[in-house]
Amino acid sequence: MNSAGRLADKVCLITGGARGQGAAEARLFQREGARVWIADVLDAEGEDLAVSLGCEYRHLDVSNEAAWVSVVADMVADEGRIDVLINNAGIFRNNRLVETSLTEFEQVMAINSTGVFLGMRTVAPHMMEAGKGSIVNISSLAGLRGAARAVAYGASKWAVRGMTKTAAIEFARHGVRVNSIHPGIIETPMAEQLGVGTDRIARRTPLGRSADADEVARMALFLASDESSYSTGSEFIIDGGLNAL
Numbered sequence: 344m345n346s347a348g349r350l351a352d353k354v355c356l357i358t359g360g361a362r363g364q365g366a367a368e369a370r371l372f373q374r375e376g377a378r379v380w381i382a383d384v385l386d387a388e389g390e391d392l393a394v395s396l397g398c399e400y401r402h403l404d405v406s407n408e409a410a411w412v413s414v415v416a417d418m419v420a421d422e423g424r425i426d427v428l429i430n431n432a433g434i435f436r437n438n439r440l441v442e443t444s445l446t447e448f449e450q451v452m453a454i455n456s457t458g459v460f461l462g463m464r465t466v467a468p469h470m471m472e473a474g475k476g477s478i479v480n481i482s483s484l485a486g487l488r489g490a491a492r493a494v495a496y497g498a499s500k501w502a503v504r505g506m507t508k509t510a511a512i513e514f515a516r517h518g519v520r521v522n523s524i525h526p527g528i529i530e531t532p533m534a535e536q537l538g539v540g541t542d543r544i545a546r547r548t549p550l551g552r553s554a555d556a557d558e559v560a561r562m563a564l565f566l567a568s569d570e571s572s573y574s575t576g577s578e579f580i581i582d583g584g585l586n587a588l
């Protein structure tokens with residue numbers, strides 16, 4: 344059943360896969376022949392999606408190291424390996440720097456940055472042992488430029504970009520590639536948190552619109568697959584031209 348497609352038989356773990364971009368990636372990857380495992384904290388949505396796709400769902404708070412160890416052990420026991428890790432789970436908080444509490448800053452960093460670190464820390468040894476693997480870390484345009492009213496989010500996404508490069512250099516000789524994706528405005532529940540600002544930013548985007556989650560999923564598919572075999576440690580921007588302004 345999974346013998347054809349651009350990800351034929353690849354075992355893929357997608358964090359934050361219950362909705363939004365992660366769910367779009369789960370659907371596309373499954374269609375392309377992958378054996379998909381969705382992990383999230385939104386259990387009802389994640390389980391419903393897994394049932395509809397015929398894939399696996401696991402509860403995983405990406406900021407919890409013990410939870411990572413347990414989910415990855417399950418995957419390796421069931422599948423024998425992990426070929427692709429999409430570190431996609433994330434949260435957004437919209438506050439000026441002087442209005443951002445330490446608790447809020449640390450919560451955003453724990454999920455968006457520490458979560459990515461723990462994911463790579465837990466999965467990469469299995470990939471290196473197998474001598475192959477692709478890790479895709481979802482950063483943001485806010486990890487390339489300044490982001491007003493999003494100091495914690497911006498810090499967390501710049502950290503993802505930096506960790507991606509360190510990991511890429513360290514893992515390269517073991518056959519494991521690591522890249523970051525930097526989306527602009529993508530129509531998901533998270534973008535709704537930007538409220539009226541989303542429309543304004545979309546209008547001033549050169550392509551004149553926001554993106555659908557499927558458009559990001561197609562870039563993640565390229566990076567997950569062997570088609571991107573010579574790319575590692577790189578930033579892949581998908582922003583309708585915003586960063587060119």
Ligand SMILES: NC(=O)c1ccc[n+]([C@@H]2O[C@H](COP(=O)([O-])OP(=O)(O)OC[C@H]3O[C@@H](n4cnc5c(N)ncnc54)[C@H](O)[C@@H]3O)[C@@H](O)[C@H]2O)c1
Nearest residue numbers: 359362363364404405431432433483526528529531532533
């Ligand atoms: N939507 C955008 O415009 C945009 C732009 C740039 C980057 N991003 C990034 O894209 C990624 C996906 O976001 P999205 O737009 O699909 O948003 P979303 O809010 O729809 O999805 C995020 C998912 O992450 C999950 N999640 C949150 N905390 C978690 C935790 N502790 N452990 C596990 N899962 C957790 C959520 O439950 C949700 O399913 C995020 O990393 C986000 O920062 C989004």
